[in-house]
Amino acid sequence: PVADSSMVVxxxxxxxxxxxxxxxxxxxxxxxxxxxxxxxxxGPGCALEFTLSDNPEPDQYYETTTALCHAI
Structure with missing residues (x-):
């Protein structure tokens, strides 16, 4: 996992x-x-790559997914 308190930009x-x-x-x-x-x-930064569902649940407020963070 990426470090706690890192910023996402x-x-x-x-x-x-x-x-x-x-x-x-x-x-x-x-x-x-x-x-x-x-x-x-x-530390080094990384680019986030998300894998989103092709069929999100329309009644959910937010979607949960995983992501990879590639070194930049």
């Missing part, structure tokens, strides 16, 4: 959210075409 470097304990990330208003990166103080 968009392609412009704008702050999006923080990484929570255990590498959990909550992205409000996720944009599928946006590129998200994790920046970690004192």
């Amino acid at each position: 968009d392609a412009n470097g704008s702050f999006v959210t923080m990484v929570q304990a255990g590498g959990l990330i909550f992205l409000h208003d996720f944009q599928e075409n946006e590129r998200y990166q994790v920046t970690s103080p004192g």
